[in-house]
Amino acid sequence: MASSVGLALCGEALVVRGGSRLLATSTSSSDGDSLFTYDCSTAQKKTQEQEQKGEDGQPGDKGSDTILASTFSKSGSYFALTDDSKRLILFRTKPWQCLSVRTVVRRCTALTFTASEEKVLVADKSGDVYSFSVPEPHGGGKLELGHLSMLLDVAVSPDDRFVLTADRDEKIRVSWATAPHSIESFCLGHTEFVSRIFVVPDHPELLLSSSGDRTLRLWEYRSGRELHCCHLSGLQEPAEPWSDQRFAASRIAYWPREQCVALLCDRLPVVFLFQLDTARRQLVHRQQLSFQHRVWDAAFEESRGLWVLQDCQEAPLVLCRPVDGHWQSDGDSAEVERLSAVLRGNWAMLEGSAGTDGGFSSLYKATCDNMTTYLKRKEERLQQQLERKRRRDPPPGHNGPAKRAKAGEEPQGCSS
Known part of the structure; x- marks a missing residue:
């Protein structure tokens, strides 16, 4: 599930x-004055009938307008988002313009554009994936495929042949796009929900996945073969205050220029950096970037490096660059200061969402130890039985209440 605070980059569009x-601007100083804002609370509302009865025929409920997921198309020409009021909103980005507001059946957890930019796919909490046309921005949705479990992410292969879906039940499914009922493979190995999946664009046969089991895995997804698994628990410093916490890997970002993978973890002030070694088909841990504040999101810009959005009003954006093979923050960048000033002027939209954690903590499955519960209850029953027996049959010599005397007979030891 996506956090209500997010960062997205495509080209120089941020x-x-x-x-x-949402707030859209440019990382280029030449376009520094261009600023586009949009508020879902002012978007087209559902009709009264839709409010009373949802698109699936069930009683509807009014959402909070909070943005749940968003993404750019491959070229950056389009941007789409879904919100808590069950709407899919499509934008053109050059220049920025809202093209349509469409209703989805259920609240969505993730969305992606096809490589051709003909469709946008949205995955929802019930486990379904619907497609919506981009050239016909007001067209209705079409059900493409479904899971029995909540979907947490959806992706497509660079040639649009396969749709990949990740769910709460630890599965990654690879389906044929033209016939989604035909399943190419399953990628199985995670022991908790699969939070993110990412098809490597310059190595389209490879897939990255992250999970609530605190691992980052590399797959050859058409065969379902796991190539490498990185356990984050083995990379943590023991002195870190969060080293013994349960956390989920929540965001994967990739930089083709250096074949660098950045991994964020829910609510933690760190970013893990890996090198994708395609020759050996493995991930190599390179560095751990630590911050003073919780990291909300991060994304790579091809020409600059890694932009990090953090929970700090004074310095909401940090730009990290590789210097002699070591990543470090560029604290003197005029572009960072310009963009940070824009966010400080709109800090209310971030501050109001600071308490949300994306909902990952609620996705862990509750453990059930039936034997321990059974033995505890059995012990309680035995203790109760012993207590009742003591009250009913006092031990010899116990000064309990005297037996009731027979009629006309005085108890022994009583004077006449």
């Missing part, structure tokens, strides 16, 4: 979202 609002 989008920051928080609560019901």
Whole structure:
């Protein structure tokens, strides 16, 4: 499940979202004055009939307008988002313009554009994936495929042949796009929900996945073969205050220029950096970037490096670059200061969403130890039985209440 605070980059277009609002600008100083904002609370509302009865025929409920997921198309020409009021909103980005507001059946958890940019696919909490046309921005949705479990992410292969879906039941499914009922493979190995999946664009046969089991895995997804698994628990410093916490890997970002993978973890002030070694088909841990504040999101810009959005009003954006093979923050960048000033001027939209954690903590499955519960209850029953027996049959010599005397007979030891 996506956090209500997010960062997205495509080319020089940068989008920051928080609560019901998004803010779009450019990382280039030449376009520094261009600023586009949109508030979902002012978007087209459902009709009264839709509010009373949902698209699936069930009683509807009014959402909070909070943005749940968003993404750019491959070329950056389009941007789409879904919100808590069950709407899919499509934008053109050059220049920025809202093209349509469409209703989805259920609240969505993730979305992606096809490589051809003909469709946008949305995955929802019930386990279904619907497709919506981009050239016909007001067209209705079409059911493509379904899971029995909540979907947490959806992706497509660079040639649009396969749709990949990740769910709460530890599965990654690879389906044929033209016939989604035909399953190419399953990628099985995670022991908790699969939070993110990412098809490597310059190595389209490879897939990255992250999970609530604190692992980052590399797959050859058409065969379902796991190539490598990185356990984050083995990379943590023991002195870190969060080293013994349960956390989920929540965001995967990739930089083709250096074949660098950045991995964020839910609510933690760190970013793990890996090198994708395609020759050996493995991931190599390179560095751990630590911050003073919780990291909300991060994304790579091809020409600069890694932009990090953090929970700090004074310095909401940090730009990290590789210097002699070591990543470090570029604290003197004029572009960072310019963009940070824009966010400080709109801090209310981020601050109001600061308490949300994306909902990952609620996705862990509750453990059930029936034997321990049974033995505890059995011990309680035995203790109760012993207590009742003591009250009913006092031990010899116990000064309990005297037996009731027979009629006309005085108890022994009583004077006449």
